[in-house]
Amino acid sequence: MYHLECIECHRKYQPTDVIYTCTCGGLLDVVYDYSNIHITKKDLKGPLSVWKYRALLPITREPISLHEGGTPLYRVDRLAKSIGMKEVYVKHEGMNPTGSFKDRGMTVGVTKALELGKETVACASTGNTSASLAVYGARAGVPAVVLLPSGKVALGKLAQALMHGAKVLSIRGNFDDALKLVRDLCDREGFYLLNSVNPYRLEGQKTIAFEIADQLGWRAPDRLVLPVGNAGNITAIYKGFREFKRLGIIDGVPKMTGIQAEGASPVVRAIKNNAAMITPEDKPETVATAIRIGNPVNAIKALNAIRESGGTAETVSDDEIIRAQQELAALEGIGVEPASASSIAGLRKLVDMGVIEKDESVVCVTTGHLLKDSEHVLAVCPKPIEIDATIEAVRRAVYSN
Numbered sequence: 001m002y003h004l005e006c007i008e009c010h011r012k013y014q015p016t017d018v019i020y021t022c023t024c025g026g027l028l029d030v031v032y033d034y035s036n037i038h039i040t041k042k043d044l045k046g047p048l049s050v051w052k053y054r055a056l057l058p059i060t061r062e063p064i065s066l067h068e069g070g071t072p073l074y075r076v077d078r079l080a081k082s083i084g085m086k087e088v089y090v091k092h093e094g095m096n097p098t099g100s101f102k103d104r105g106m107t108v109g110v111t112k113a114l115e116l117g118k119e120t121v122a123c124a125s126t127g128n129t130s131a132s133l134a135v136y137g138a139r140a141g142v143p144a145v146v147l148l149p150s151g152k153v154a155l156g157k158l159a160q161a162l163m164h165g166a167k168v169l170s171i172r173g174n175f176d177d178a179l180k181l182v183r184d185l186c187d188r189e190g191f192y193l194l195n196s197v198n199p200y201r202l203e204g205q206k207t208i209a210f211e212i213a214d215q216l217g218w219r220a221p222d223r224l225v226l227p228v229g230n231a232g233n234i235t236a237i238y239k240g241f242r243e244f245k246r247l248g249i250i251d252g253v254p255k256m257t258g259i260q261a262e263g264a265s266p267v268v269r270a271i272k273n274n275a276a277m278i279t280p281e282d283k284p285e286t287v288a289t290a291i292r293i294g295n296p297v298n299a300i301k302a303l304n305a306i307r308e309s310g311g312t313a314e315t316v317s318d319d320e321i322i323r324a325q326q327e328l329a330a331l332e333g334i335g336v337e338p339a340s341a342s343s344i345a346g347l348r349k350l351v352d353m354g355v356i357e358k359d360e361s362v363v364c365v366t367t368g369h370l371l372k373d374s375e376h377v378l379a380v381c382p383k384p385i386e387i388d389a390t391i392e393a394v395r396r397a398v399y400s401n
């Protein structure tokens, strides 16, 4: 059994309540009766997937699923060497059904919408959340409404939302404006809100932690490095590691290390200034459109995760993001979108600064697939070389510098 609980005033809500935040304004958490959950490593044999960890998910009905989760954990020795480290892994969440980690949250969130009898689902999005909601809405046979910041969504993500039949609304404003608007829309129209302020979304995403522990032979890495935008994923993954520790499945929890773009870094500034809360940014800007967010809704949970775990937060420049994206693609064959590459750029920067020790074991989470944002790829890569259809021309081109 489980209930919802406010992280500020600890007021409790029932699973049948349709509520996203507490009446006091605080964020909600899903809290289980852990004394009644008895899972061991032995029970967790078998292929990876979100629903393998069903005993720790707040769902009773048959899930709406497209085989989400079970993403690869790659050991990246060439990249590690170039950074000066020994043990680095990449958990590639771009290998989910719609190409991002959001699917883990949506399989749980859309299933919860059906349990609660909701007939329309909605979100604001920088792109990936809307792609995932459109797909899972279609799978469930439930209409989806998505609000996007006009002109700031990568084409691959927009294409997914359109093709899977969502009502796509392009807002003259940024993501933070769109989120405010969709929260109001959901309150007025009874649509089910599936941004990460919805605590059930985060329950699905915490399975990233379960899989990493599973793939490392039931241990946590010393450190987890990941991009931070609306700050749900860092919160969810931290919760997953803590739950496995509490159940005796792993011994420790990694240092949670959040990376933001220089132009959209409220969480990093709060960590560096030792502030209790973030100061929102009015005009966030970065090439990594997925994390172009100035007022992350889960900021307080993310600050707790970073501080409690002994982690840290750092910014990276757009140039550092692009270099890391190219390096991961060329050195290791792993194609990720710019926001995801910020985890690699952040790792390099924190090692150079001496904040991360060279002998730590580190998992970088790459959150979305390269093909999500192919306009960006074409803008930063050399153009194809056009030549005549002759072997001489081919040879000249192959051997030219």
Ligand SMILES: Cc1ncc(COP(=O)(O)O)c(C=O)c1O
Pocket: 100, 126, 128, 129, 196, 227, 228, 229, 230, 231, 232, 233, 234, 290, 291, 337, 339, 340, 367, 368
């Ligand atoms: C590809 C990608 N990476 C990172 C993030 C940031 O995740 P979060 O909002 O959970 O911090 C997002 C969206 O928010 C995303 O789409």
Ligand SMILES: N[C@@H](CCOP(=O)(O)O)C(=O)O
Pocket: 102, 123, 124, 125, 126, 127, 128, 129, 130, 194, 195, 196, 197, 229, 230, 232, 290, 291
């Ligand atoms: N990058 C996100 C922003 C919204 O985050 P959410 O986790 O609160 O839905 C996106 O893909 O839209």
